[in-house]
Amino acid sequence: xxxxxxxxxxxxxxxxxxxxxxxxxxxxxxxxxxxxxxxxxxxxxxxxxxxxxxxxxxxxxxxxxxxxxxxxxxxxxxxxxxxxxxxxxxxxxxxxxxxxxxxxxxxxxxxxxxxxxxxxxxxxxxxxxxxxxxxxxxxxxxxxx
Numbered sequence: 001x002x003x004x005x006x007x008x009x010x011x012x013x014x015x016x017x018x019x020x021x022x023x024x025x026x027x028x029x030x031x032x033x034x035x036x037x038x039x040x041x042x043x044x045x046x047x048x049x050x051x052x053x054x055x056x057x058x059x060x061x062x063x064x065x066x067x068x069x070x071x072x073x074x075x076x077x078x079x080x081x082x083x084x085x086x087x088x089x090x091x092x093x094x095x096x097x098x099x100x101x102x103x104x105x106x107x108x109x110x111x112x113x114x115x116x117x118x119x120x121x122x123x124x125x126x127x128x129x130x131x132x133x134x135x136x137x138x139x140x141x142x143x144x145x
Contacts, residue, residue: 015049017042022059026073033062036077043085043092050090052081055097057109065109075116 023035042048054060063070078094085092098107100122107113107120114120120136 015047017049022056023054024062025054025060025077026062026070028062028070030069030073030076032077032080036081039081040084043081043088043090046088046090048085048088048090048092050085051093051095053095053097054078057096057098057113068110068112071110071112075112079116 023039024033025036027033039048039052057074058065061070061074063073065071078096082092082094096113096117098109098113100106101108114136117136118138119134121132122135124131124133
């Protein structure tokens with residue numbers, strides 16, 4: 001069950017939900033989780049969030065992030081919520097926080113992530129300073145991060 005803390009009013013934001021733990025998006029069999037179905041009910045009622053931040057992907061998916069099968073189940077669940085919101089005339093942005101490999105050069109896991117993402121940003125540390133850099137827009141690489 002999606003357990004939420006009391007809704008928090010942030011300015012004019014009346015659709016802000018904060019969960020007390022990670023929301024798992026997919027079941028081991030590839031289907032959508034009960035938590036996703038609960039989010040879908042909120043979206044259908046017109047009270048769904050307009051942005052979902054998944055922090056981190058590893059905590060929010062069932063299975064192995066290195067396999068296209070398990071990653072595909074996670075991506076299908078995310079796409080389901082986005083498509084449902086759009087069919088209701090509502091915008092929905094899903095921001096996935098995912099860690100890179102230890103080398104820092106690539107994200108971890110299946111290449112299915114890259115195929116599904118619209119944008120990729122990387123947190124980069126150079127000369128002691130951190131910055132967020134756009135790395136990819138859909139299928140177009142924007143340069144070295």
